[in-house]
Amino acid sequence: MTSHDDALAQRLAACRLPWPGSRKIHAPGLLHPDLRVPMREVLLSNGERVVLYDTSGPYTDPEVAIDLRQGLPRRPRRAGTGGQRTQLHLARRGVITPEMEYVAIRENGRRAWAQAYLDDGGREDRLRGQPRGASLPAQVTPDFVRDEVARGRAIIPANPQHPELEPMVIGRNFRVKVNANIGNSALGSSLDAEVEKLVWAIRWGADTVMDLSTGPDIAATREALLRNAPVPIGTVPIYEALERVGGVAEDLSWAVFRDTLVEQAQQGVDYVTVHAGLREAFIPLTATRRTGIVSRGGAILARWCVAHRRENFLYTHFEELCDILQAWDVSLSLGDGLRPGSLADANDDAQFAELRTLGELTRIAWSHDVQTMVEGPGHVPLHLVEANVEAQLHHCHEAPFYTLGPLTIDVSPGYDHIASAIGAAMIGWAGTAMLCYVTPKEHLGLPDREDVRQGLMAYRIAAHAADVAKGHPTARAHDDALSRARFEFRWEDQFRLALDPQTARDFHDQTLPADGAKSAPFCSMCGPKFCSMRMSHQVREAAGVPVAGPVPQATSARATASPTLMPSTPAERMPPA
Numbered sequence: 001m002t003s004h005d006d007a008l009a010q011r012l013a014a015c016r017l018p019w020p021g022s023r024k025i026h027a028p029g030l031l032h033p034d035l036r037v038p039m040r041e042v043l044l045s046n047g048e049r050v051v052l053y054d055t056s057g058p059y060t061d062p063e064v065a066i067d068l069r070q071g072l073p074r075r076p077r078r079a080g081t082g083g084q085r086t087q088l089h090l091a092r093r094g095v096i097t098p099e100m101e102y103v104a105i106r107e108n109g110r111r112a113w114a115q116a117y118l119d120d121g122g123r124e125d126r127l128r129g130q131p132r133g134a135s136l137p138a139q140v141t142p143d144f145v146r147d148e149v150a151r152g153r154a155i156i157p158a159n160p161q162h163p164e165l166e167p168m169v170i171g172r173n174f175r176v177k178v179n180a181n182i183g184n185s186a187l188g189s190s191l192d193a194e195v196e197k198l199v200w201a202i203r204w205g206a207d208t209v210m211d212l213s214t215g216p217d218i219a220a221t222r223e224a225l226l227r228n229a230p231v232p233i234g235t236v237p238i239y240e241a242l243e244r245v246g247g248v249a250e251d252l253s254w255a256v257f258r259d260t261l262v263e264q265a266q267q268g269v270d271y272v273t274v275h276a277g278l279r280e281a282f283i284p285l286t287a288t289r290r291t292g293i294v295s296r297g298g299a300i301l302a303r304w305c306v307a308h309r310r311e312n313f314l315y316t317h318f319e320e321l322c323d324i325l326q327a328w329d330v331s332l333s334l335g336d337g338l339r340p341g342s343l344a345d346a347n348d349d350a351q352f353a354e355l356r357t358l359g360e361l362t363r364i365a366w367s368h369d370v371q372t373m374v375e376g377p378g379h380v381p382l383h384l385v386e387a388n389v390e391a392q393l394h395h396c397h398e399a400p401f402y403t404l405g406p407l408t409i410d411v412s413p414g415y416d417h418i419a420s421a422i423g424a425a426m427i428g429w430a431g432t433a434m435l436c437y438v439t440p441k442e443h444l445g446l447p448d449r450e451d452v453r454q455g456l457m458a459y460r461i462a463a464h465a466a467d468v469a470k471g472h473p474t475a476r477a478h479d480d481a482l483s484r485a486r487f488e489f490r491w492e493d494q495f496r497l498a499l500d501p502q503t504a505r506d507f508h509d510q511t512l513p514a515d516g517a518k519s520a521p522f523c524s525m526c527g528p529k530f531c532s533m534r535m536s537h538q539v540r541e542a543a544g545v546p547v548a549g550p551v552p553q554a555t556s557a558r559a560t561a562s563p564t565l566m567p568s569t570p571a572e573r574m575p576p577a
């Protein structure tokens with residue numbers, strides 16, 4: 001083994017550590033009993049068991065041996081290709097596929113647990129979410145999923161050629177999802193580094209991963225990612241098509257793009273971004289923009305249109321493109337090639353001309369039974385965020401909206417993950433189904449491992465804030481469980497329930513590293529004499545009021561649990577990122 005392999009093995013080992021105080025559990029299906037839907041069960045010191053949505057795949061299951069060279073275990077759920085068998089086609093005919101039942105179980109988690117937190121009627125009345133047109137059911141049934149897919153309001157990106165996948169759903173009436181972009185460029189990264197970044201990204205909550213490679217070995221990188229990805233993999237095929245013509249946009253053609261798309265579909269890509277809505281006539285609308293065309297795919301196609309003085313070949317061949325996607329059940333993500341790249345360009349004529357075209361293309365894709373979502377901006381000031389969602393819902397017939405951020409200011413290089421997470425929380429609440437993360441390196445360079453984690457944390461916070469605001473039943477219960485642990489000074493439970501247990505523990509350890517401090521009724525922020533929560537305990541004790549309410553009862557689960565539980569304190573240390 002070389003020192004490079006050694007270093008990779010060590011970094012992967014860090015990606016594979018089970019979450020503290022947690023174990024992987026699997027719930028079976030009722031309609032499809034062979035399903036094994038993964039969840040993370042967190043065991044708290046008061047006997048409570050909290051069940052969380054888990055994107056990390058088999059990597060956090062100590063029972064699963066993984067060799068990145070061999071790829072993950074394959075679990076085919078559907079017959080392969082054959083056309084006319086997309087999730088949308090089957091949903092319209094009333095068929096509940098294994099994937100539909102899988103995502104229903106996954107979305108629910110263990111709602112009986114959450115219910116214990118929601119049973120306080122007065123508190124619920126005060127805190128009830130404002131779904132702003134979304135319909136979040138108390139219980140997600142497989143038929144609810146089928147109906148949402150049939151209406152085009154949700155997609156399940158699950159190419160049957162990607163049997164390593166743990167299916168998930170993207171739709172406004174489900175938990176808000178987060179995408180992470182990875183991929184090499186001509187100036188950086190390697191195949192191993194990208195696979196490691198994938199595993200790292202799903203550990204920190206990426207629901208899907210887009211491979212945006214533009215450098216060497218695009219096909220090999222994608223193959224390695226697909227074979228090791230339990231989450232849907234998306235691509236932008238025009239990048240590889242451009243590589244095939246030596247990087248000269250003018251030399252692109254429908255034939256080159258078609259061949260690239262077919263190969264990616266055969267490989268197992270679950271969804272593709274296609275900038276078919278950037279029409280030749282819209283290009284002059286960008287002439288007075290502050291930042292022109294900032295989408296890479298958009299800029300490539302605009303250059304081709306201008307060079308040939310012809311309509312975008314993705315627009316003119318759109319029906320043929322849909323036939324390919326339908327044959328492999330590859331979901332379509334209609335790219336926003338004219339998204340604004342600065343606040344100055346937000347909501348301008350170019351952006352909305354393309355959005356209206358994306359609505360037309362959505363209907364055409366649906367007529368081919370192609371599952372479709374629509375991409376959105378970009379850079380949008382807070383006061384224009386809602387108008388973007390309203391326009392997308394109106395013009396694109398409620399197809400799921402998938403937005404990059406948006407960044408709410410332009411003056412935050414180095415901190416754009418924060419500037420955009422603010423917009424992401426707002427747009428997620430307003431109705432966006434999936435948020436594409438932004439890392440601190442946005443506009444500055446290729447993100448590394450730590451950037452990926454920072455970007456994902458910012459976006460998990462944004463998505464969770466949106467879920468709480470919409471009234472998702474398990475989202476606020478998760479907050480409530482952590483707050484309860486905080487008030488009862490159960491520090492280890494706080495760490496376990498945190499989105500990033502490692503950082504929470506590290507920060508606490510910086511000033512109070514002793515094990516005894518993990519049950520102390522204060523921390524170093526206010527100190528023992530000024531700890532307001534400690535004084536609250538004293539107030540309640542003086543009034544004869546119980547300090548803590550009854551412990552929410554653990555409910556019986558049909559799920560099977562991994563017997564391996566990460567040991568409790570003090571052993572639940574995690575290595576540095």
Ligand code: SF4
Pocket residue numbers: 521522523524525526527528530531532533534
């Ligand atoms: S010392 Fe302050 S920050 Fe720390 S637990 Fe008490 S109230 Fe909270």
